[in-house]
Amino acid sequence: MRFHAVCAALTATAAAAALTGCGQLTGADGGTRKVTLWLMKGSASDDFIRKFTASFEKEHPGIDLQVEIQEWTGIGAKVNAVLNGSSKESADVIEVGNTQVAQYIETGGLSEVTLEGLRAWGSKDWLKGLADPGSVNGAQYGVPWYAANRVVIYHKDLFAAAGVKEPPKTRADWIAATQKLDKGDQQGIYLAGQNWYVLAGFVWDEGGDLAVETGGQWLGTLDTEPAQAGMEFYKKLQALGDGPKGADEETPPQAEVFARGQVAQIIAPPGQAAQIEQLNPALKGKLGFFPIPGKTADKYGSVLTGGSDLIIPNRTRDRAAAVDVITALVSEKWQTELARTMSYVPNKTTLAHVVQGNEGASAMALGAAQGRATPKSARWAEVESKNPIKPYMTAALTGQDPQAAARTASQAISKVLSSDR
Incomplete structure (x- = not known):
């Protein structure tokens, strides 16, 4: 990052x-x-x-x-x-x-x-x-x-055709709108299964974290109840599209998928809109943006x-x-x-x-006001390099025991962050 x-x-x-x-x-x-x-x-x-x-x-x-x-x-x-x-x-x-x-x-x-x-x-x-x-x-x-942080990029024409008149302000409204948009060959949202940047925001909204420092030792916390609730929301949203469960947002690049015209939303930095329009000039002027919704209308969702x-x-x-x-x-x-x-x-x-x-x-x-950073450890870059979060997400999305998968990922994070170099 x-x-x-x-x-x-x-x-x-x-x-x-x-x-x-x-x-x-x-x-x-x-x-x-x-x-x-x-x-x-x-x-x-x-x-x-x-x-x-x-x-x-x-x-x-x-x-x-x-x-x-x-x-x-x-x-x-x-x-x-x-x-x-x-x-x-x-x-x-x-x-x-x-x-x-x-x-x-x-x-x-x-x-x-x-x-x-x-x-x-x-x-x-x-x-x-x-x-x-x-x-x-x-x-x-x-x-x-x-x-810079992620927002929701949406296809205005698809929103209008589905009767979604304005961007959702809460998670519940977001799910309801995305369900209306997910029909036939059209995807309500394209969300790859291993987009851990997005997951982090949902985890924070639930009061959880990726890892915490206690008594000088770092512990991975994906297996805690708040973090599990964040993953459960991710799973619910991800199911309203055909994003691959075993790949991240660059495999394939989500801008390319959106540019085909049959995806209603993606979660990405707003700069990706220019890439989408370059790939499909017919979409110029048809893309909108809104902050990731929060649990309540008075507070936007957390973002990395x-x-x-x-x-x-x-x-x-x-x-x-x-x-x-x-x-x-x-x-x-x-x-x-x-x-x-x-x-x-x-x-x-x-x-x-x-x-x-x-x-x-x-x-x-607007979303940046709820912005957070990754755990403040000098070794966090090593976690991202090995990235045990991605296989955990795939396991949770494919019907494996999410608690067991989260525990394995948390142990891997703890080992990296607390080990001596």
Whole structure:
């Protein structure tokens, strides 16, 4: 998913310095100071980067901002090398996936930004799914930058033909509407059997979790009663279509299935609508979006939040300038520009209004208020690599004992998260 304990205590003087602009300062030799920002490929457009760089340098004379684009493949080792000082490269601010921050916190080498978050960056309004993975024991290390999550993409014509006049607001209404849509060769919803991202949201809605930490040990919790209730709802919804029970949403790609025109709904990031329209131009203008419904109408369903945080290495050459870069990136001006340009969710609940007019992004922003992240363990990436959740889901959907399958998956998760590297 890209879409992860060192504590640098700040003295009052250092904190004050960090929270003031550094643009009027010059390097030790009186010249410009170079500040390096690593951004991931595809996170921001070239036009955004050009405009942001020009604006930042204008507002901070004496600073030369260098933006370097990094590939997602192999980025973990590359970031760790910067953090531990073994790299020939350096960076002052680094964009990382929100679920990656935990592993960098464990590795060490991150600068704490709790005070900046409270005083200058509006941390009380940050999206929980971005902020929580970037903190440990009340100390913040990752700064939310942007988010993305899944919504329901639906075929407006099929909804109208079935008499479904408006998007459902509750789970019960969603099931009722999907039953009307599931008829003949038409699928009410295409939901692959191993889409564990969607399952996570249903589990959270029931008050459960994928894993919890107790007494310093992580335990998989898919076999608990709330998690089982989430799986039961998933099973009920998945049965209202022909999604494969033994494959995930990319096997085959669900956008391709939807593009054939006989699927009423899929659960996906809104950006998949563009792929669907490219595959079938006849669907252009016929796709709608709504947040995943919750158990009650007053609260949308929980969603797995993907996106990015910004971190500052302890080894930064210029912490004050790094703070200034983040201050600019998380400002309302540049959050608005990024969200509208890339159809992202801004990093704060109070900025959701900036994507009004973009139906997909607006639906995503509404759901983002109920966003969560994967368990805050540095080893969660290893769980995803082995992914015992997928075979558990298939077992539950194909009539095997769901409790036994969940217990097996939970034990596998516990083993990975609590093992020594």
